[in-house]
Amino acid sequence: MLAKSFVLFAALASAVIAAPQRPAPGRTSCKPTTTAKASTSSVKPTSTPVTIKSTSSVSPTSTKAAVVETRTLPNTGAGTQLPAPAAGSVLKMIALGHGLQNYSCATASGNASATGALAVLYDITQYFPGTARTGLPANIFNDLSKLLLYGQDLPLNLVNAAAAKPGTPAKPNTLPEKQYVAVTSAPFKAPADIKFGPITAAKEIGRHYFASPNSVPTFDLSAKTGLVARVQKVDAVTAPASAEKGITKSGAVAWLRLPDNGASVGVTEVYRVVTAGGVASTCDIIGQGEGSVPYTAQYWFFGKA
Incomplete structure (x- = not known):
């Protein structure tokens, strides 16, 4: 009798353990749900830009067609x-x-x-x-001028080396404009690639300067690309009011179209766009x-296909 009672008790206990449990009153057994966060980006297109196509080269033995990528030349968003x-122009770089x-x-x-410019x-x-x-993303790409302006020291040899430090947008290293002057005999440092902001590797590809004896605006990319642009200033439009005013807070230089002056190699025209800083104060502030x-700026190089 004792053995039978033990077997019956064990069977009942097993049934209770195996039975599904009900949730306690007032509770549910639903799994928590995740609510996606709405985007906080307020970036909006500001213009109807000109579209240029750039065709990448493909090996003659490849069975794939040439890849055509669309590049959109920026504009200021308003006015001329x-x-x-x-x-027929092709974007080179x-x-x-x-x-x-x-x-x-x-x-x-x-x-x-204005007497010229020096830039890497x-x-x-x-x-x-x-x-x-x-x-x-487009908003980050268009912000690269500002990010570089404050993200790297000036890549030039300055008479006052401390002036190469940019500071921050909130606290720029604003100095009298005579303090930013480059060493005339050797303004450029040894070539060096950089990283800043989201850019993990920006390769130095050339230098911009005004060449003697006639102070010709020159972009020498010959060592890395074979391109040399010797240009003339023909068209200019004012930078957008929203453009970064720069370390001296005096404003962003104008956007330019710079056609070949007849002595370029592989380049028919250069566009200076998305500028940050670079505007001079008046002479009562600068002094004689x-x-x-x-300054920083995007430069778009075009040539024949």
Whole structure:
């Protein structure tokens, strides 16, 4: 009898353990749900830009067709725009320039006269929005000028080396414009690739300067690309009011179209767009003599197909 009772008790216990449990009153057994966060980005297109196509080269033995990537030349979003590139032009490269706009004041009054520029050029073509694997979001790509301006020291030899430090957007290293002047005999440092902001590798591809004896605006990319642009200033439009005013907070230099002057190699015209900084103060602030202002800008190089 005792053995039978033990077997019956064990069977009942097993049934109780195996039975499904009900949730306690007032509770549910639903799994928690995750609610996706709404995007906080407020970036909006500001223009109807000109579209240029750039065709990448494909090996003759390849069975694939040439890849055509669309590059969109920026515009200021309002008012008169720079003329479109010549028909049949091909985009060769997009570079980000970082350096100085140079000025001179004959007296201690009036406006400063532009006397040239010095800049190091970095290749950012692969970061253009929509480029497979390496393209950046449009709002970040258009912010690269500002990010470089504050993200790297000036890549030039300055008379006052401390002036190469940019500071931050909230607390820029603002100095008298005479303090930013480059060493005349050797303004450029040894070539060096850089990284800043979202850019893990921006390769130095050339230099921008005004060549003697006629102060010709020159972009020398020959060592890395074979391209040399010797240009003339033909068209200019004011930078957008929203453009980064720069370390001296005096404003962003104008956007330019710079056609070949007849002595370029592989380049028919250059566009300077998306500028940050570079505008001179008036001569009563600069004082008589030479002065320079840090700047950055995108440079778009076009040539024949």
